Amino acid sequence: MPFLARLRRDWQLLVMTLPALGLVLVFHYVPTLGNVIAFQDYTPYDGISSSPWVGLYNFQWLLSDPEFWQAIRNTVTITTFQLIFYFPIPIALAILLDSVLSRKLRLFIQGIVYMPHFFSWVLVVSLFQQILGGAGLLAQTLRQHGHEPWDIMTNPDAFIVLVTAESVWKDAGWGTIIFLAALSAINQNLYEAAAVDGASRWRRMWHITLPGLRPVILLLLILRLGDALNVGFEQFFLQRDAVGSHAAEVLDTFVYWRTLMTGAWSYGAAAGLFKGVVGLILIVIANKVAHRFGEQGIYKRS
Amino acid sequence: MTQSPTRRGFLGLVALTALSACAAPAGPKPGAAKATAAAMDKLTALVPKYVPLQVVKPDITSSVPGFGRDGFLKYPATLVDSITAKPGKGGSYKVMVPTWSPLPPPLGSNSYYDAVNTDIGATIDFNYLDGMTIHEKLPTLLAGGDVADVTTVPGWALTAVPDYSKAVDGLFEDLTPYLAGDISAKYPALAAIPTLAWQYSVFGGKLKAVPAWPTPMFGLVLFHRKDLWDKHGLTAPKSADELFEMGKQVTDPKEKRWAFGDIFEIMREIFRVPRKWRKEGGKLVHAYETPEYEATVAWMRKVVDNGLVHPNVLSAKQAADAKELFKSGQMLVTSDGFSFWAETLIQMSKENPDFWMEPVPIFGGDGGKPEYRVNQDPSYTFIKKGTPKEKIEELLGLFNYFSSPFGTQEQLLFNNGVEGKHFTRDATGAPQQTELGPKEIVGSYVWLGGRVDPIFESQAHPNYVQAATTWWNSAVQVRHQDPFDGIRVQEPGDFTAAVKPFEDKVTDIIRGRRDVSTLAQAIDEWRKGGGDAGREFYQKVLTDNGRA
Structure with a gap:
């Protein structure tokens, strides 16, 4: 069909996308242009127009900055750890929830596991402190019974487990929502047919439930990879002094301390751009891999 | 004054483009702002x-x-x-x-x-x-x-x-x-x-x-719960070592009672660490480089190692609930602004008539005089x-x-x-x-x-009023004399940027994650990371103002 004919046919649909396009333009594309300050020695009081251009020097400094690499190392370690120990939990939880037959009980459990998602990190960290901290419930109970409590909140070696536990407690429940939706889309007849053929519970899960979830799992996995250098800011910011920068400095806190607090705006923009490029490369690779496996991935050349 | 009052351009402004000392890239170091x-x-x-x-x-x-x-x-x-x-x-x-x-x-x-x-x-x-x-x-x-x-x-x-x-x-x-x-x-x-x-x-x-x-x-004052201090039969410490021993006596985790909060900064003043710089034989020596600073770090480490600091202070950002821990008696010594004194008394007089806090009487880390900093x-x-x-x-x-x-x-x-x-x-x-x-x-x-x-x-x-006026007027007499008193300085950016990495390392030392002996290495990294550039800048400020 020629372009004009298609336009005549679809113009209402196109008009409907305009507000969304406008939002993306104003809040995504225009601010993205601000990244040019990564190639400048920028101060906000001079503005982009009169700040001097310095080419790639900011990136050169960044790549020769050991603290930057330390932050990258921490970020990647935490991402990898959470990919293995955090990512599967919402899936398991969703399957578990789906198997609860009583509707009332299910809603009750859902209410409980969703709730922490709405707590701020400040609250989550102080709740953990009240319970696991050196003067918290666990430590005091141990002391009452003559044991020396061990160190949980201020142990740099266990920090990665601590932050993952906090994330699981806060967000695992919320993460089940999308999987529950996918589960409800699986054709119930398949289960019946399999049961008639004598498939056990486990076999039904292996051959029906998990394949049914596969597209969603892969989609989220790809998105997560694109976000690999994003592990969150507040959680690490709040607990940085407790375990030291060596364990808790991630890319976002590095940008905050090293650049925003010292007025090195351009340096921060360079670090941000670096992060974006790495994320883009990871997404493209993961998407390619997904296509190889015959999945849709997040986008496809038509 | 010889200048005419209508002219405004007579300020002794110093502009210094801080050049990086490192070998790495040839371009300007990010954030090396004009000081x-x-x-x-x-x-x-x-x-x-x-x-x-x-x-x-x-x-x-x-x-x-x-x-x-x-x-x-x-x-x-x-x-x-x-x-x-x-x-x-x-x-x-x-x-x-x-x-x-x-x-x-x-x-x-x-x-x-x-x-x-x-x-x-x-x-x-x-x-x-x-x-x-x-x-x-x-x-x-x-x-x-x-x-x-x-x-x-x-x-x-x-x-x-x-x-x-x-x-x-x-x-x-x-x-x-x-x-x-x-x-x-x-x-x-x-x-x-x-x-x-x-x-x-x-x-x-x-x-x-x-x-x-x-x-x-006074930016910070070292307060203690005098009422509880007396109850445990303790007196006014004459040195940091005495304070440490007293802290050991009152700390009892089973009773949910610890001696200290986050007092590192105020202890620096009590150990006579300068605010930023000290003039020694015409040269500037930074606070970090003084033996007093090392003594403070070592003392703080000893306090943490002995478990005398409230655990919440160690696990929360900037001791978010320090004030409450102090009021409830879970923590006996804390540092806060001067106004914390009156605020707390007003609040606590209603809840606990026996509540009484006051600054720890003036003492120096080594038994001499402290140097309280006055902003x-x-x-x-x-x-x-x-x-x-x-x-x-x-x-x-x-x-x-x-x-x-x-x-x-x-x-x-x-x-x-x-x-x-x-x-x-x-x-x-x-x-x-x-x-x-x-x-x-x-x-x-x-x-x-x-x-x-x-x-x-x-x-x-x-x-x-009597206690506060007496303390204030005696504390100002031991105030720290800074070579840069009355000069407002905008520091070179990389000097400012060198502070956080250094203080992170010091926090690691105090909290027991690094050895005290690594302090010298941290100072060395600080010097290279902007400390020496800062010294040059400050030295020039002194010369320009006729104080060198």
């Missing part, structure tokens, strides 16, 4: 002439002019009505001030605002910025440039902003034409603000702000750039009103609210807050003027 310094004593011509204004005679007179504080043991019997005409002309202003209190009800449902706004004949609408995080928000706030009609910021928060002099120059109105010279007839209360505070308000050769809180302040830079109240002349004059009239000293009716109103509503008078005639008082009144109007406030507190413990 400047300005000495206060050269600025007399730009600021108002000092004309003192005392309306009532204090009971205790300070012995150290410029640093000490007077005290009132009882409230003055008669108040002076110092400003009879309404200073306002019906203008309406949005004002941003920092606060460390819970937010009061907003304009429209706050009778305290209504009463003061009616008395001044103008509408002031306050917008509060959380004081605990102000130093983290201010850089982006100023860079964004979206400031209120009037903005008040503490000096220490402002000077932590990178490139702050450019921000001040671009965002705020020049007040020199309105305030230089003798203004005692027009703004008598503003003329009574000490000269040094005015001199600090000069930025880039222009008088940019009205100083708030012109009293030199001389005031807070600054700025007027937004582009405000018309008549509005600026109205605002200055209002600032004069809010500079009315203790003992005036104006001060009673903006400090305590309306009699019968926010406060009642006790038997001695002193105002006592009602229940509504603290709900509606948080520090707001008090930021809009500069008064050297005497110590007076009717609602705290009856011993407070």
Whole structure:
């Protein structure tokens, strides 16, 4: 069909996308242009127009900055750890929830596991402190019974487990929502047919439930990879002094301390751009891999 | 003074492009901003002439002019009505001030605002910025440039902003034409603000702000729960080692009682670590490089290793609940600002009549004298750039009103609210807050003027004024003498940037994650990372100001 004919046919649909396009333009594309300050020695009081251009020097400094690499190392370690120990939990939880037959009980459990998602990190960290901290419930109970409590909140070696536990407690429940939706889309007849053929519970899960979830799992996995250098800011910011920068400095806190607090705006923009490029490369690779496996991935050349 | 007062370009400004010493890239190091310094004593011509204004005679007179504080043991019997005409002309202003209190009800449902706004004949609408995080928000706030009609910021928060002099120059109105010279007839209360505070308000050769809180302040005070201290049979420590031993005696985790909070910074003063630099044989030695600093770090590490610091202080960011732990007796020694003393006594007198806290009596880390640091830079109240002349004059009239000293009716109103509503008078005639008082009144109007406030507190413990005045006036006598006193410095960016990585390492040492012996290496990295560049810059500032 020629372009004009298609336009005549679809113009209402196109008009409907305009507000969304406008939002993306104003809040995504225009601010993205601000990244040019990564190639400048920028101060906000001079503005982009009169700040001097310095080419790639900011990136050169960044790549020769050991603290930057330390932050990258921490970020990647935490991402990898959470990919293995955090990512599967919402899936398991969703399957578990789906198997609860009583509707009332299910809603009750859902209410409980969703709730922490709405707590701020400040609250989550102080709740953990009240319970696991050196003067918290666990430590005091141990002391009452003559044991020396061990160190949980201020142990740099266990920090990665601590932050993952906090994330699981806060967000695992919320993460089940999308999987529950996918589960409800699986054709119930398949289960019946399999049961008639004598498939056990486990076999039904292996051959029906998990394949049914596969597209969603892969989609989220790809998105997560694109976000690999994003592990969150507040959680690490709040607990940085407790375990030291060596364990808790991630890319976002590095940008905050090293650049925003010292007025090195351009340096921060360079670090941000670096992060974006790495994320883009990871997404493209993961998407390619997904296509190889015959999945849709997040986008496809038509 | 040989210069003519009309010329403004005589400032000893120093601009130094800090070149990086490292081998790496040839381009400029990110954030190596242009550093400047300005000495206060050269600025007399730009600021108002000092004309003192005392309306009532204090009971205790300070012995150290410029640093000490007077005290009132009882409230003055008669108040002076110092400003009879309404200073306002019906203008309406949005004002941003920092606060460390819970937010009061907003304009429209706050009778305290209504009463003061009616008395001044103008509408002031306050917008509060959380004081605990102000130093983290201010850089982006100023860079964004979206400031209120009037903005008040503490000096220490402002000077932590990178490139702050450019921000001040671009965002705020020049007040020199309105305030230089003798203004005692027009703004008598503003003329009574000490000269040094005015001199600090000069930025880039222009008088940019009205100083708030012109009293030199102690940044931190080492407080202890004297009531519990006595109960455990402890006395005043004479050295850091004695303090450590006493801390060991009172700490009992089973009873949920630990001796110390986050006291590293104040212990640095007690160990006589300089604020930033010390002059040794014409050379500058940085605080980090002194043996006193190492001694403080080692002492703190010992305290942490022995489990004498409250665990919450170690696991939370900046000891978020330190105040509560101290009040509840879970923690016996803490450091906080001077005003924490009166605030806490007022609150606790209702809950626990035996509660009594006071600063740990003056002692030095090695048994000698400490060196308490006194912040001389005031807070600054700025007027937004582009405000018309008549509005600026109205605002200055209002600032004069809010500079009315203790003992005036104006001060009673903006400090305590309306009699019968926010406060009642006790038997001695002193105002006592009602229940509504603290709900509606948080520090707001008090930021809009500069008064050297005497110590007076009717609602705290009856011993407070005597104890506080005595402590203050003896503490200022052991104050730290800084080679850069009276010079406002904007540091080279990489010098500022070197601080955080170094202090992270020190935190690691104190918390037991690194060995004390690694301090030397950390100092070495600090020197290379910007410390030596900073030394060069500061050395030049000394030379330029004839102090080398």
